[in-house]
Amino acid sequence: MVFLLLDLQRATHATLHRLTTELADLKLTPSELNALANLARHPAGACTVSELGAAAGTRPTTLTSILDRLEQRGLVSRGPHQRDRRTVVVRLTAPGTTVATRVLAAMADLERRALATLPPDAAGDAAAVLHALTEAAT
Amino acid sequence: MVFLLLDLQRATHATLHRLTTELADLKLTPSELNALANLARHPAGACTVSELGAAAGTRPTTLTSILDRLEQRGLVSRGPHQRDRRTVVVRLTAPGTTVATRVLAAMADLERRALATLPPDAAGDAAAVLHALTEAAT
DNA sequence: TATTGTTATACTCTATAACTATA
DNA sequence: TATAGTTATAGAGTATAACAATA
Numbered sequence: 001m002v003f004l005l006l007d008l009q010r011a012t013h014a015t016l017h018r019l020t021t022e023l024a025d026l027k028l029t030p031s032e033l034n035a036l037a038n039l040a041r042h043p044a045g046a047c048t049v050s051e052l053g054a055a056a057g058t059r060p061t062t063l064t065s066i067l068d069r070l071e072q073r074g075l076v077s078r079g080p081h082q083r084d085r086r087t088v089v090v091r092l093t094a095p096g097t098t099v100a101t102r103v104l105a106a107m108a109d110l111e112r113r114a115l116a117t118l119p120p121d122a123a124g125d126a127a128a129v130l131h132a133l134t135e136a137a138t
Numbered sequence: 139m140v141f142l143l144l145d146l147q148r149a150t151h152a153t154l155h156r157l158t159t160e161l162a163d164l165k166l167t168p169s170e171l172n173a174l175a176n177l178a179r180h181p182a183g184a185c186t187v188s189e190l191g192a193a194a195g196t197r198p199t200t201l202t203s204i205l206d207r208l209e210q211r212g213l214v215s216r217g218p219h220q221r222d223r224r225t226v227v228v229r230l231t232a233p234g235t236t237v238a239t240r241v242l243a244a245m246a247d248l249e250r251r252a253l254a255t256l257p258p259d260a261a262g263d264a265a266a267v268l269h270a271l272t273e274a275a276t
Numbered sequence: 277t278a279t280t281g282t283t284a285t286a287c288t289c290t291a292t293a294a295c296t297a298t299a
Numbered sequence: 300t301a302t303a304g305t306t307a308t309a310g311a312g313t314a315t316a317a318c319a320a321t322a
Binding site: 003004007009010012015016018034037038056058107110113115119121122127128129131132133135137138 | 145146147151153154172175245252259261263
Binding site: 278 | 300301302303304305306307308309310311312313314315316317318319320321322
């Protein structure tokens with residue numbers, strides 16, 4: 001069982017590299033792709049910085065510069081939270097939503113190609129293992 | 139199926155962060171842990187730079203500085219290849235082997251904790267999915 | 277000609293500590 | 300006191316292009 005974590009790291013590197021290559025015209029880094037895709041996963045394309053960090057597995061400090069760039073390019077906006085004025089709400093803009101949709105489609109495509117030769121329940125099992133690993137590490 | 143890649147990235151970040159924390163006294167970065175563990179996975183704890191890059195999912199350029207540091211600390215050595223004098227063979231030293239063994243044990247431990255609550259075949263399915271993703275991305 | 281690995285270069289990622297504003 | 304996020308800082312990760320040595 002020792003090799004799961006190493007396989008995990010390799011698969012992450014390989015897939016991220018592939019995605020950035022396929023989407024090279026967007027000129028987005030792996031972390032920027034990840035942030036956009038995770039935002040698109042939230043209702044209304046919006047969540048707090050902390051929530052985005054939890055979804056990506058990174059600290060808020062890491063997100064600051066990533067969000068700075070995305071905001072500067074008009075792909076996301078930062079706004080106040082309704083109830084807690086310490087909290088920042090990150091939101092996909094209209095152009096950001098378009099881009100994020102493309103990113104999700106590329107991810108889905110890569111997944112579909114990979115899973116094509118595997119039994120149908122393999123993906124579900126893999127997701128369960130990924131969640132369990134994240135849980136065990138948190 | 140869209141979320142597999144995002145779950146993958148989160149799980150990788152979370153587990154690497156956890157491992158570096160658990161092994162903080164070793165003062166090794168995530169990539170250094172990965173390199174040592176991948177070396178330990180090879181026969182005699184030795185392989186070429188290219189092979190190590192393939193195992194980790196990174197380019198040879200990335201490995202140069204990582205190996206520089208590990209070599210400087212006496213954990214790995216670089217030597218000539220028997221048949222191809224362009225090739226560099228990276229090898230775990232005796233202290234490096236000791237450290238790598240500890241890294242692998244920590245990885246196995248984390249895996250064991252995560253898989254404890256899952257059906258026995260989940261790990262195998264997850265490994266197959268990870269390989270398929272790596273294959274599809276290469 | 278093609279390949280292995282390193283150098284040079286330029287960014288990006290990442291975390292810790294200190295800080296501001298708010299709770 | 301505690302928490303959300305940013306800033307400052309420092310170091311590590313990453314790739315591309317150019318290079319040397321070898322095949």
